[in-house]
Amino acid sequence: MSGIVILGGGECGSRAAFSARDQGYSGPITIVDEETGLPYERPPLSKPDAQGIIRKPICSADMLRDKAITLLDGLQAISLDREVRCVTLSTGVKLGYDKLLFATGASARQLTCDGGERALSLRTVHDAARIYDIAQPGTKVVIVGAGLIGLELAAVLVARGVDVSVLEYAPVALGRNVPRPLAQRIVDRHVSEGSHIFCGVEVDSITAGHVVLADGRMLAANLVVAAIGVAPRTGLAAVAGLAIENGVCVNDNLCTDDPHVFAAGDCASVQRGGIRQRFETWQNAQIQGDIAGRNMAGGQHAFDGPVWFWSDQFDLGLQGVGQTNGAVFATRKVDNDAEVLFYVNEASQLVGAVGLGRGNAIAKDIKLAQKLIEAGVSIVAEHLNDPDINLKTLLKPATTA
């Protein structure tokens, strides 16, 4: 049996399967995933809804059946023979393919200190269920890593009455992907809600009831969670001889050097601005999955748009799009406690925007920023700074020109 085989049924792999069908592909489509059950979304794992639900399926069994997509769940792909175009699964079953997609995602990095294996991570619905089971009101939880996911978890746990400490090796929290002023507001909010945030600290070891810091301090902990980032799952691709550099290397069509093999989502790296970049966001997984699915079905689509992300911290909504490093070009105060920062290139074209506000206060401006980036509009700071100027008016002349 040949056809399309997709390794990994996360956001990216499942999107790819549906998109290949939408593109008109009529051969067999098979998704293989080592997790059991229907594909589900990961973001709700750190943002349970009001009912505490964390498992949110991406699609139903009916939707898969309607599109004749076969899901082989609970099975791992263990080897790949590119000569004969065949994947071997953990059960020994062999799947031939015409087109193969690596949508194997990423796995949580583990702590390497003494006792590091005692820490849980938060990547799967099982991880989340274990964490929420242990982290009952009144317990002490230490989260290692003050990135977006570590802090989202801290917010959820503090709201449940858990005593939460967050440890960060870097001098500031959220240093990797949130500009300083916005990061500071998020941290201040965490502190005012009762989290203890320690920056510039190193974990020496984890014992049965404590986290020991390099400076000798000890923190009591019923549970330790490591939220120190993820590593792309490239093992199988590497053994099969595919190029790996910060992920499985693909071109703009998300194809590897082997025209029968594609990669997308958290596991894939694309060339951008002279370096191999990997995006670890939900929307990127969706968009790259869509493009890879269409291209495996014979399309010629390129991945080139700016990548968007969001994070929820208490009732604060953070959203960003494109490149948000370098000097801030303009700041838009959307309302009393919502602002958007903008970034441009040398040609004064918008390349990125990031905003923080209550609820979805900054959502509209971030969406318009994305459209302005895609349209390559040149911009003046005064227009962005003035919240009374609807950003749509900056877009309209450009799109009708």
Added chain:
Amino acid sequence: MANWIDACAAEDIDEEDVIRFDYDGRTFAIYRSPDNVYFCTDGLCTHEQIHLADGLVMDHTIECPKHNGQFDYRTGKAMRAPVCVNLGTYATKVEGDRVLIEI
């Protein structure tokens, strides 16, 4: 049975924009299209119950402020992942300077 509810003033909504309207424990989104026609849909996105009134209206689509799902607000049709369930829609009419919706 037709039940027309006075929802807002026609001028309350900017051209090509949307506002929230709550009535009797339910929540709606009321739109004014670029060609000045009014439409009404359920207020919450069918993906994660986020209110669409914070979303972006472009031409005849509303984009959810959170996860970028899109609907045609004239028909309620889900247009882009992650949404796959359509929105309910409600008739509207303008009387004088008021917008009424039928629920």
